[in-house]
Amino acid sequence: MWIDQHPRCGLDNFKIESFQSADALRKLLSQLDFKLGDDSWIEDNSHIFETLYYRDIFKCTQSLLAHRPFQALLDFELVRLPDLENLRI
Amino acid sequence: MNTGDWWWVTQDQLLAGGTIVPVICTSDQTHLTNFSGDQHAWPLYLTIVNIREDIHRTPTQYIWILVGLIPCPPKSAKNTDEAWHSAVGTVLSPLRNLDITGPGLKWNCADEFQPQCYPLLAAWVGDYPEQVMIDQVSYGSCPMCEIPIGAPMGHSTIRPLDNPRDQDVHSELLDETNINILHTLGVHLIPNQFWQYPLCNVYRLWQPDELHQLLLGLVKDLLHWLLKYLKARNVKNQFDNRFMSVPRYPGLQLFCKPFDSMKCSSWQGKEIRGMIRSLAVNCAPILDCCKDDGKTPAETASDEMVMGAVCALCEFSLLVSQQDHSDLSLTALDDALNRFYKKKSDFREQKMSKSEKAQVDELLARESVGK
Numbered sequence: 001m002w003i004d005q006h007p008r009c010g011l012d013n014f015k016i017e018s019f020q021s022a023d024a025l026r027k028l029l030s031q032l033d034f035k036l037g038d039d040s041w042i043e044d045n046s047h048i049f050e051t052l053y054y055r056d057i058f059k060c061t062q063s064l065l066a067h068r069p070f071q072a073l074l075d076f077e078l079v080r081l082p083d084l085e086n087l088r089i
Numbered sequence: 090m091n092t093g094d095w096w097w098v099t100q101d102q103l104l105a106g107g108t109i110v111p112v113i114c115t116s117d118q119t120h121l122t123n124f125s126g127d128q129h130a131w132p133l134y135l136t137i138v139n140i141r142e143d144i145h146r147t148p149t150q151y152i153w154i155l156v157g158l159i160p161c162p163p164k165s166a167k168n169t170d171e172a173w174h175s176a177v178g179t180v181l182s183p184l185r186n187l188d189i190t191g192p193g194l195k196w197n198c199a200d201e202f203q204p205q206c207y208p209l210l211a212a213w214v215g216d217y218p219e220q221v222m223i224d225q226v227s228y229g230s231c232p233m234c235e236i237p238i239g240a241p242m243g244h245s246t247i248r249p250l251d252n253p254r255d256q257d258v259h260s261e262l263l264d265e266t267n268i269n270i271l272h273t274l275g276v277h278l279i280p281n282q283f284w285q286y287p288l289c290n291v292y293r294l295w296q297p298d299e300l301h302q303l304l305l306g307l308v309k310d311l312l313h314w315l316l317k318y319l320k321a322r323n324v325k326n327q328f329d330n331r332f333m334s335v336p337r338y339p340g341l342q343l344f345c346k347p348f349d350s351m352k353c354s355s356w357q358g359k360e361i362r363g364m365i366r367s368l369a370v371n372c373a374p375i376l377d378c379c380k381d382d383g384k385t386p387a388e389t390a391s392d393e394m395v396m397g398a399v400c401a402l403c404e405f406s407l408l409v410s411q412q413d414h415s416d417l418s419l420t421a422l423d424d425a426l427n428r429f430y431k432k433k434s435d436f437r438e439q440k441m442s443k444s445e446k447a448q449v450d451e452l453l454a455r456e457s458v459g460k
Contacts (some may be wrong), residue, residue: 023428047176052155055157070140074200076198079091
């Protein structure tokens with residue numbers, strides 16, 4: 001498995017053993033869709049007490065929806081599940 | 090969640106072909122570090138319900154995304170709730186401004202389709218202080234129902250969700266400046282920003298919390314009342330013996346100390362779940378109402394009520410821990426809870442504080458003198 005395949009497999013699969021360049025990894029991570037890295041934070045000083053740091057929630061939502069490892073785990077449709085006695089679950 | 094009523098009802102209110110993307114938020118005030126002046130932060134996390142729920146519980150899947158660090162106001166600050174709402178309003182403004190009558194948002198999904206997505210705020214995971222702050226109701230009142238402060242839970246005429254809060258009614262009352270009614274309902278006299286979120290009912294964002302509401306709440310209280318009752322009936326030693334001699338069996342927890350020697354503060358959900366599994370079996374032979382061992386009719390009736398309450402709550406807590414529920418299990422849960430509320434009246438004395446007990450004793454003494 002090559003380094004560029006690693007992010008596609010999800011962060012749960014630590015199978016790769018050949019990280020040789022931190023720069024290469026950083027570059028690849030920065031090229032990931034939706035870019036939820038350090039630069040994704042927005043700074044807002046208009047609040048009363050301290051600075052508010054936040055991210056664009058639509059970008060975050062899109063990144064979850066489009067994350068390839070979740071492809072088989074997504075539900076978009078309504079479902080009615082009956083049990084053996086035809087009662088609704 | 091896509092099998093539940095919420096999704097079905099909400100889907101009917103969208104244009105045909107619209108895809109609901111239910112958003113769950115979670116927040117809790119967190120102590121960050123001691124190294125830079127006791128810094129506190131209020132992290133706000135987000136996920137979507139379209140991803141299956143077993144994945145939500147896997148921390149290594151990184152499904153919860155940190156979307157905001159809400160600044161914690163200093164302890165002496167005023168209008169802290171207002172500041173928090175203002176900050177959260179900024180973070181969640183895209184959700185609030187979504188036009189549900191429009192075509193939705195065309196987003197790429199992992200299945201390579203581009204559905205018309207409608208991200209909607211569907212649930213919020215938070216503890217009780219968080220709930221009252223988001224709902225902007227007074228501390229001590231129910232965040233979901235219009236139960237007056239101080240009304241007993243399980244009262245025959247007021248049961249949870251029989252009288253749910255309605256944000257449209259609250260908003261109208263606020264417009265008409267009906268301060269007395271709002272005060273009775275425990276609602277703060279300021280408009281709640283969450284009333285403006287499309288297809289979102291701020292009072293129904295809360296999901297049942299088994300650990301805090303049931304195990305560390307109702308069940309823990311029941312264990313305290315039971316302990317006092319057993320002491321009053323002089324059968325606590327018998328109970329302790331049975332409690333410590335539960336045989337080894339998968340799923341049953343062994344306790345090497347008596348019931349009351351364990352520090353209450355160290356009780357966790359795991360211990361209470363373990364107790365619940367063997368509690369009814371430990372109590373039954375001691376409080377057995379059929380056994381004729383010289384008990385007065387009043388004691389027999391009282392034991393029967395207590396045993397009934399214990400059995401009902403054990404049944405409820407075991408049923409509620411199931412992962413899936415059907416109409417059948419929901420009816421059984423309702424039945425168990427009703428039985429618990431009917432039978433728990435015998436714990437009245439154990440539930441009283443010392444001052445209340447002293448007042449009752451004084452009243453009884455006065456009555457006996459009067460006679």
